[in-house]
Amino acid sequence: MLLKYIKYELERLHVGVWLGVAAVAASLLVPMTASAAGQITTRSVTPSTSAGAATGVTYTSTFTLATSAQTLGSIKVEICDSPLATTACSASSTSGVNSNGASFSSATLTSLTGAGGGAFSASTKTGASTSGTSFIFTRSASAVTGTPTLVLTIGNVTNPTGVNQAYYFRISTYSDTAATTPSYPGTDFGAVAMDTTQSVTVNANVQESLTFCVGTVATPANCAAETGSTVNIGTGTDNILSTSPSGGISTMLASTNASSGYAITYTAGNLSSSSDTITAINGGSGTKLALPGAGTAAFGINLMSNTAPSITNSAAVAGSGTGVASTNYATTNQFAFVPATATTMASAAGPTVSNTYTVSYAAQAGATTKPGAFTTTFNYIATGTF
């Protein structure tokens, strides 16, 4: 009985083997038209931002077709949760939005180049109810040359909502304009993996800055080098103010990062003693004027190099900054002075590196000026506008 069974099995196997061989032969004779699509190669998608939930995103996709000389009537792109053509894109309850939150609902075709033939135009956008979000581009069907590389740019895409959300961009090509022939995944198919991520916010603070110093050092290199607080405007070791003009200098340095720069004002009373006053030049109007002739008392200042009177170390505004002297303080040998009123004598219109201002103080006694120790105090204020 056992031998009979063995014989039966061997005969059955024999038949089975031949049936298998026949099947192989048949399969070799009949071309297989499996629905497998050609694999799109060298495919990539670059989003303008990979931030989760970002809207208005531009996707630029580059890909090379696999099937040479294929008839191309439409191209379909999809955002899916799976790259596999055999796996349907999952949907959400919101029309036009994929389950991961991505959407082509507002997307527009910016350009689709490289295929030759007619131009593509935007066509159907598929809602989420059946296959997730998708976008089809069509043209009059025509054959491509060889296996061209296409560049597709889609604007106004909405990224998936999650951060570090993996998702996939599918591309499929069709010979008809409805993206149905051949059936999905079409003539050629390829998927690109993508991923959302968070952006990095870089923070830094820059402090508002205003550097301003006053002293009596001629041409100071910087504020650290500035010292002194007294200016003698008379002559000789006794500092005598006569009916002939004389003077002295002080200096200031100023810089700022203020967007509207700075202004330097001074406030000072008249040059006075306990019993008399040296009159402010030009009646204290603040309008520049040369010192009057001998015998008339006058006191004024400017920001220039002066020769009448000759004031040692007097100098025009120096440095690579953009600071300038005000008009009434910017003329050689002409002076102005407004007593007891804050008056702008220099300024910069924007952020500037340092300038050195040299203030010349010029005075002369009048024929009737009473003797005494004449003095005044200048308060300089730099105000930045940020």
Add this chain to the structure above:
Amino acid sequence: MPDMTVVRRVGFLVAAGALSLWPAALWADATQLSPSYSINESQIGGIGDNGSQSTSYSFKPSVSDGGSTLGDSFTGNSASTIYQINSGFNTASSPTLSFSVTSSSVNLGTLSTSVVRTGTATFNVKNYTSSGYVVQVIGAGLTSGSHTLSALSTDTASSPGTEQFGLNTVFNTVAGVGANPVQNPAGFGYGVAGDGATGTFGTTRPYTIPDKYRFVSGDTIASAPSSSGETDYTTTFMANISNLTPGGTYQGNIIFVATGTF
């Protein structure tokens, strides 16, 4: 009876082996390609099948043998400049690109005209079945109101007192900050700082020169030439200001975009 079963399986395998000649020419998920054939995830080894089956046979381990590691003695990646092989039969069929930025903010503190300020952010990338990836940096730099810190358009050393903003993706010896890319696990990642092509790494390739920084929106700051395990990157941000840099709070959203080529 057991012997009969063995014999039947032999016959089955002969038929199936013959059948496998044809599908290789049609199922063209190509990583090897010629005008007349293509092979998807081509395999080198004695048991080279990744789940072939029909109604009458199957090579799929989970179906025919109840296991999932048939022939899968080890996995890994071998690559040269012109090829790469992912070893192991049960490799994933899906392309993947995993990209994670692990720092959401970088605080450079109060900028100074005399001392450089730096800060770091990290991100990691891994991918599979691709021809590599690039990571681009996109942003407008650091801005406060209408003023934007001057971005370095070429790889430039830090110069306190000069307005500068830039970044790189390598370890900086002078500032002592940053890190070179780290392969995780070692030997399975191929990510590198920079674009992997321009100039020479460490000396002329943008974003790879220690202690030199650069920021051009859209530039590639990291890349891999092939499928790669995880590579961990550290980006160092650097800023200096001048006396003229307007005061204020400066902020910039820096976006990293990873693009895989499949």
